[in-house]
Amino acid sequence: MSEGGTHTDARLVLARLPRGRGEWVVSWLLAGTAASVVSVFLCILASLLHRGMSGLTLDFLLGVVRDAGRSGGIGPIIVSTLWILGVCLLAALPVGLGTAILLAEFSASDGMLGKVVRISLDVLAGVPSIVFALFGNAFFCIYLGFGFSILAGGMTLACMVLPFWIRAAELSLRAVPNDYRLAAAALGMSRHRLITRILLPTAAPGLLAGLVLVVGRALSETAPLLLTSGYVTRMPGSVYDSGRSLAVHIYDLSMNVPGGEANAASASLVLVVLLVVLNSGMTWLSERFLHGRVLQV
Amino acid sequence: MTTVDRILLWVIRALAAVSGVLVLLVSGFLILGAIPALRHVGATRFLLDPSWHPADPSTRATFGMLPMIVGSLAATLGAIVLVGPIGLASAIYCRFYAPAAVARWYRRIIELLAGIPSVVYGFWGLVFLVPLVMRLRPPGQCLLSGILILTFMILPTMSLIADAALGTVPAEILRGAAALGLGRWTIVRRVAMPACRSGLCTALILSTGRAIGETMVVLMVCGNVARMPRSVMDPVRTLTANIALELAYAQGDHRSALFVTGGLLLVLVLALVLSAELISGGRIHE
Numbered sequence: 318m319s320e321g322g323t324h325t326d327a328r329l330v331l332a333r334l335p336r337g338r339g340e341w342v343v344s345w346l347l348a349g350t351a352a353s354v355v356s357v358f359l360c361i362l363a364s365l366l367h368r369g370m371s372g373l374t375l376d377f378l379l380g381v382v383r384d385a386g387r388s389g390g391i392g393p394i395i396v397s398t399l400w401i402l403g404v405c406l407l408a409a410l411p412v413g414l415g416t417a418i419l420l421a422e423f424s425a426s427d428g429m430l431g432k433v434v435r436i437s438l439d440v441l442a443g444v445p446s447i448v449f450a451l452f453g454n455a456f457f458c459i460y461l462g463f464g465f466s467i468l469a470g471g472m473t474l475a476c477m478v479l480p481f482w483i484r485a486a487e488l489s490l491r492a493v494p495n496d497y498r499l500a501a502a503a504l505g506m507s508r509h510r511l512i513t514r515i516l517l518p519t520a521a522p523g524l525l526a527g528l529v530l531v532v533g534r535a536l537s538e539t540a541p542l543l544l545t546s547g548y549v550t551r552m553p554g555s556v557y558d559s560g561r562s563l564a565v566h567i568y569d570l571s572m573n574v575p576g577g578e579a580n581a582a583s584a585s586l587v588l589v590v591l592l593v594v595l596n597s598g599m600t601w602l603s604e605r606f607l608h609g610r611v612l613q614v
Numbered sequence: 615m616t617t618v619d620r621i622l623l624w625v626i627r628a629l630a631a632v633s634g635v636l637v638l639l640v641s642g643f644l645i646l647g648a649i650p651a652l653r654h655v656g657a658t659r660f661l662l663d664p665s666w667h668p669a670d671p672s673t674r675a676t677f678g679m680l681p682m683i684v685g686s687l688a689a690t691l692g693a694i695v696l697v698g699p700i701g702l703a704s705a706i707y708c709r710f711y712a713p714a715a716v717a718r719w720y721r722r723i724i725e726l727l728a729g730i731p732s733v734v735y736g737f738w739g740l741v742f743l744v745p746l747v748m749r750l751r752p753p754g755q756c757l758l759s760g761i762l763i764l765t766f767m768i769l770p771t772m773s774l775i776a777d778a779a780l781g782t783v784p785a786e787i788l789r790g791a792a793a794l795g796l797g798r799w800t801i802v803r804r805v806a807m808p809a810c811r812s813g814l815c816t817a818l819i820l821s822t823g824r825a826i827g828e829t830m831v832v833l834m835v836c837g838n839v840a841r842m843p844r845s846v847m848d849p850v851r852t853l854t855a856n857i858a859l860e861l862a863y864a865q866g867d868h869r870s871a872l873f874v875t876g877g878l879l880l881v882l883v884l885a886l887v888l889s890a891e892l893i894s895g896g897r898i899h900e
Contacts, residue, residue: 567733
């Protein structure tokens, strides 16, 4: 994409212009808006650091939850979060990858199915998270009998992230140059060889960026997990146990536990640092391998 | 085609079919959940009942969700009125005014803000903003706090999409306008913005969709009182917060009524997404 090019171009064109009357007022207003946005960002950061930094110790990260979270750590919470994430990825990745391959590689032979799937995904991507909470609760918890469990929470998250993962995977598969496919066909390579030996390895960095995106989304979701994986703070023994994710823990500490503020701040800090690391990783990957095609939004 | 190829194709088709069926599954269970309440209570009582006491043990359970509909709409409208101009100004600054190095860092910060989970915004609102609003007028957990936090949360989305939309304006047009001797703000206002009007509309509509569907933030800072608000300083409960608060223990018609609200939200958001898609000619995802 020549996006960067036109961008600097537009700026250069406009930057050399003589200033009209009243022009400086606009400039200052715009710069002021930007400055206040940045200051909100700094304010959030400062207030999390101020309240949560001192509580952020190794004991906090590994310890068990005590006194409804006011003291003790977030060890079991992190384990539950990872389990939920694991279930989500195990369900979403294969289904999504298969769908993406169909959309990117078989659109000639399976156009009709592709069209239906695409509409379905567009709709799913717009569904609010609380609606997924209703669905997950009715389908996984009650209809399939999973109850409030890590399994139900992970599956609900899987449904939520599926459209985003598929879009990312399809984009990275489409980014593989067509010459590769033609060369493979000329060599008489079979379809599955082409996919497993050429397309997937070539698209791997983009797929990884998509994976990171999905993990970030799954970690930030709160509302669906509140109503599907539950509140229990014990160390989970199996996927049928209820488990509280990090985001739900932050919610519970700040809303339902008087005096849980300090630990809520520390937990928020853990979550935000995790997400910033993931987010930066994704930006780096997509800039390096997908030519800056943004997968977010 | 070899046998392995054929098997692979069918596996892929099956996986794609799962993705295709998912939306039917979601809407199916939503409708299934909503039917009992629609049959026993009826749509008019949802709007006309005087209060929301759906779990009343006596026979007179009431299902008036108008205060919550108003709460959702007021929070969304308030946030959009603030987010629209601020987000647009932020995007214009980033695209046309900031020096290249500043713009890069600014965009990076906006992306980070977009990545902060809503529960953290909610927590920050609770410990930072709500006490400030409380000093103005108690209780602090009110519509105003909700509007402000929603604004902060949706601002990055609005700014990023509007920025991308402004980036699609061809440089030739801008150069042509500059050659005519127009000033910078005139070009932005009269040339660049009209040229990507559909993109900017899309940004606003998608932001509205996020605001209506958002749960955690409004759940945490709005106070959750299911009563008609008389001013922005009154606590409100939104449709989304209502589901999050009550689904875990709701039974019978009460539970079913929550599915009705879920359906209502879904229809609202989908209508918004659809109109965004129509306006942008199906190009929102690029």
